[in-house]
Amino acid sequence: MRVEKDFLGEMEISSNVYYGIQTMRSIENFPISGRSIESYPYLITSLAYIKKAAALSNFELGGLTASVKDAIVMAVDEIIDGKFKSQFPVDIYQGGGGLSTNMNMNEVIANRANELLTGKKGYTHVHPNIHVNMSQSTNDVLPSAMGMSLFYHIGDLISCLTQFKETLHQKEEEFQLVVKVSRTCLQDALPITFGQQFSAYRSFISRQINELNRLQEDCLQLVIGATAVGTGLGSPVGYVDVMYLHLSEVSGLNVAKVDNYFDGLQHTDGYVRISGCLKGLCTGLSKMASDIRLLASGPLAGLGEIEIPSVQPGSSIMPGKINPCIPEMMMQVCFDIYGMDQTISIAADRGELELNIWEAIIMKNLFDQFSLLTASIPIFQEKCVSGILVKKEINQHRAESSFALSVVISNLFGYEIANEVVAEAQKRKQTIKHIVVERGLLSAEEAEKSLNPINLTNRE
Template sequence: MTSAQPEPTGTPSLPSRLEKDALGTRLMPDNIVYGIQTARAVDNFSISGRTIADIEGFVPAILVIKQAAARANQRAGKLEPRLADAIEAAVMSCLADMRGQDFPVDIYHGGGGTAANMNVNEVVANRASEVLTGKLGPDPVHPNTHVNMSQSTNDVIPSAMKMAIGGELHALRHMLDELVNAISQKQLEFAGAVKLARTCLQDALPTTFSQQFSGYRAAFQRQAEELLVLENACLGLPLSATAVGTGFGTSKQYREFVFEELRALSGKRYHLEANLFDALQNADFWIHVSSGLKAIAVTLSKFAADLRLMSSGPRAGFGEITLPSVQPGSSIMPGKVNPVMPEMIMQVAFRVIGNDATITRAAEGELDLNVWESIILESLSESVRLMRRSIPLFVSGCVAGIEINPARGAADASSSLALSTALAEIFGYSAASAVAKHAETHGMPISEAAVECGLMNARDAGRLFGDVSIYAELEKSESILDALRGSRPAP
């Protein structure tokens, strides 16, 4: 609305206050803590049902920035002590009682986050005025003049994003640590149990369950370490860049003090980014973060898909492992149990991959500011939130209860035609290939085919194929191969 006339808002019988912005005036009910600009944003952007308050750590990060800025501006001589103290008291009150209704701006809003920044500015200003006068309103503490002093939406929002996402990455890293520990436990439990490896979904050489699970464990361990790098990179903030990276509206003292205060308030080593123009113009950092999340999601999906395959059957599939039964698998087929926990984690992965596409497109931006930070934040936060919530369920409802079928694993490994690889090491590829073909044609194991084809006697075949677990132990297999090579008659 552009009219200068008051706009009736809320229930007329409620006590109200008149607020003013550049577009006009508006009556705000006294039971609402936010102000006129937030009310306009609610009118404009009520889309998704998710607000800035639903993004974990985001509003608290903005609040802490406001607190640090008030302290810094007071130290720099720009803000009266009584106003700074009132702002700090208001921030502390908000942090102690984070009421979602005070921060109703939809995450889908334009303006590069202006509505989010002003929502927090108005809540803090109104509460600070209440501290000083007992009444809500922009007097004596104004949301722009005082709470937003030495700041711009353009440096506050990307700074708060990094603070919030850094905290979420920290929490996700600990969830990954739980998964790594659960897989490590299975690696120990499965030690020595042989199974058939598969490449291109076809029979390959023997391995062990423990070796296979060590690969899963190492992947998630590596990704947890990579998350730590991204988490630390979130400590660099563009705070004090103000509108376009020049720092206009700040002082040298403020730029120094605001980071001192932010570090004191958070206990984290926040510091100024190297190039503030880069920090405002370019959002490729979030592509790196999203790529790290996508890598975790893809690995989770691959691990879960492998568990589905290895547990398939149980009578007409791989049947190598058994997953915990957490619910009946069919409304019509009694006794059927589905791998629902792997299927759940795979759907989470699909969503994270989709969010990565959104983030990639939104990171383009234009000219001197990326204005798509709201959707970047929402997509990143959702990806982390889904994985943080699903991984513990996946661990407790699936990974921790995996059991193996050692008899099935050993039988499959012993019958693999890929055991002919050992013959190729001794007699050459062509001779080994002929034995493999003979074994397949006559439906016999490689050990019998090698004897029938005249490559070796039954005693040597027993040494080479009697215990297929040697194929998973390099020193043992190499020792036997060397011995058999040495016993061959000279050509």
């Protein structure tokens, strides 16, 4: 064991761990979810980049000796390489505006840096607050690390959606001439093709990718350098300029200072916009999954117009039953994300005065949204959408039999005549085409051309 002390007193810490007394207090205070900040590797990496850039900046400005700077940089590089994955145990639910997260990182770096310099853990040469946290505050470190993390998360989601869009485009091409009855208000409407239906899905995903690209650019507008409240107090003159140069170099990201530090610390509407974009994405993903679920319903008593891959038995009591479990999984992910978005909105709303201190819960829910989406969309794509088959004969028959074809008769002969044709077709259980030929409104050849469903799907 080793002994560490802070403002509140002393505590024995296991000699096997690199975190220290403030991390231990957090472990004791917040045994909430059983999930630690290690669940978010992008956050750990981003925090490490910030600490490395700060060490380089503080050395350049005379605040750190070369040996301390080198030890901090070496410790950070090890963290970035994943060497200390078990050393970030603070719970994702924590009070104090994310202080526990920042100090967990500071303590691990300080203990490892001391070990590199002296062979022992401790703070004789490198202190977590004095040296590792020099020129920083949790208030500017955590949101800056969140912004960088979100940049990575958005990139992952864009890559995921780009692949999904390609699958949808393939289905659009595959089904471009396969006609079906459309539905409005869940009732038969005019014919379209399955290709047109999938073109809507593909266009929707393209639009979400474009929006995510715009949001990703804003993620790298950081508040690092603001310190506690936006004044920069606690950092030396010139720190901001060199910090952003070093942070860009060590991270490879084009980071930049926000226009107004006070705004950046107080307002979290950027997180709300990102969450809102993910919520909007989910509305389309959930609708797509719901559409597929409806069209595949049956096989005898449902719509039964498409087949989706069978991935597991669907009943513990009814042999042979297959459920649309992949679309149902996708829909439940979306339901969960709607709830997370509400949490983020409330947390953004509750910022007070000079700081929004609720970034821990915002971070947790935003990162979880991305994790859920990047995990579920490829499964939805690979185990459902890519394997969809259309029952062409059933769809062709229904399209030819639809009373919605009466729109053509209305255009040719007027609404009242069309009403009469539909009423007679419904009464006699005949098609619109049969009635108009029998009445002599159109010849068989004319009816075949004018009422062919595929000819009605593109009027350009």
